[in-house]
Amino acid sequence: MNKFTKLGLFAILLATVVFSSCKKEYESIESTDDAAIQAYLKKNNLNFDKDPTKGYYFKINTQGTGSKVANQDSVYYTYTFKTLSGQVFFQSTDLMIPGNYLGYTDRFTFNQQQFLLTPVREVLSKLNRGGKATLIMPSYMVFGKNGLSALNIASNENVIVDLGLYLESKRHEIDELEINKLISNNNLTLTKDPSRARYSIITPGTGTDAINLNSTIVANYTLRTLDGVVVPQPAQITDVLSNLFKGWQLILPGRVTAGGKLRLILPSDLANGMPLDFDIEIVSVTN
Template sequence: MNKFTKLGLCLGLLATVLFSACEKEYDSIETVDDAAIQTFIKASNVKYTKDATGYYYNISAQGSGAAVKNSDSVYYSYSFRTLSGTVFYQSTDLMIPSNFLGYTDRFTFNQTQYLLTPIREVLTKLNRGGKATLIMPSNLAFGKNGISSLNIESNANILVDLGIYSQSKRHEIDELEINKFISNNNLTVIKDESRARYSIITPGTGTDAINLNSTIVVNYVVRYLDGTEIAQSSSQITSSLFELYKGWQLILPGKVTAGGKLRLIIPADLGNGTTPLDFDIEIVSVTN
């Protein structure tokens, strides 16, 4: 064997070794993600099903309610966390999100919208009342960029706990949210037949009774049930009662007058039409 042949063999062997090393070093991110997810699943001792697109899911409760399709409106829950267990984004049962099932894959983080298709696909597998856990590989989640402000690293695999509430009507969800709010805050309130809740702090000492045609001057604060004050919510208003929230029209007459204070929690249909509201109200004056 001449020296050129030996040199050629050596170069060929070196090239094979280098190619093999590079091939091992640069496994696709899908392969790396899948290995990490399978390690997590094995440690969790929970059975997951793998979808053809690469995500895994486990249906812990199918739900005893009706099946849902993309055109159906659903109230749903979500909790995003890393595989290490850190929760970085979740819904709350004080302000339950709703949407058409077909649009439940749209999420906005830091003013950037992400299309997280596996979430919609897994929710589609549930009936109302169902629950599931989803594991998204990074390429189906936030990719190589991650989201630094939420401490989501590059190529992070994401676990999402999902659920569809058994309630399908706005008034049913209002009851759920309001009852949870009252329980969380240990409130003692009276439930009106309108479904509004109220607590009279002081009835007031004014002589003019409030009616729908009364002009009232009021100090008030209004909040969502999660405690968020609505913009410009602390203010004084002068208005006829019939021009104000329907919940006010139903509760204020006969219960308070000038100098009176109360806390009032109203369902969506008695307020802004979208979500329950929590008011602190002080009646400054009443004019009939």
């Protein structure tokens, strides 16, 4: 046997050893994860089903009274990610309800890293609209041996996800849920316009020029998403009202003049595609 043949055989043997070692490590992690999940279920007296091919666990808590959904259907949903110890590290909010096609509900971004969590979509697909479920994913399906230190997720951490589908399927229905939740959370007293905009006139102003769609207005304003995050904008805007938000066009005329102040909450169809919360001060009006 020449030197090159010996080297070739050695390389093949080394690759086989490395591959076998990696396979054993993977199988060991699978076994360790499964044992930890089963111990958690036993300790908490929980009964979950196990997916026979992929190995995650799930429980349908409420089937839901709405329609079944398929990958091409638009859905609004909730999620709360936590460790087996109960540490919540990522969750949706009922002020910014996530919506997508069901087929894309398995895409998540944690700490600017993208993850494909197929079990989330698969469990959601088992529900009717209005349903709720709990999913337990083994660590190798989520963050693996690296964990995610930015979220305080340790190596080989199994993950629980509480999931739900909203019964509502239309954007305007979700707008109402979100806006009503904001009003309730903050004990706000607002007037609801037929357009579904909500407003509170703090002071109507003392200007003599009535605002109309052709008025040039100068306004100071603060813009927030419904979860309270301020959207960076110029502090002051000067423009013809007909060029501004549809909700401004509907609410400002006849209600405020120069010097007027109001709070205005707009549904997505009167804003820029998502509900928005404004504090507005009219500095001047020119007709």
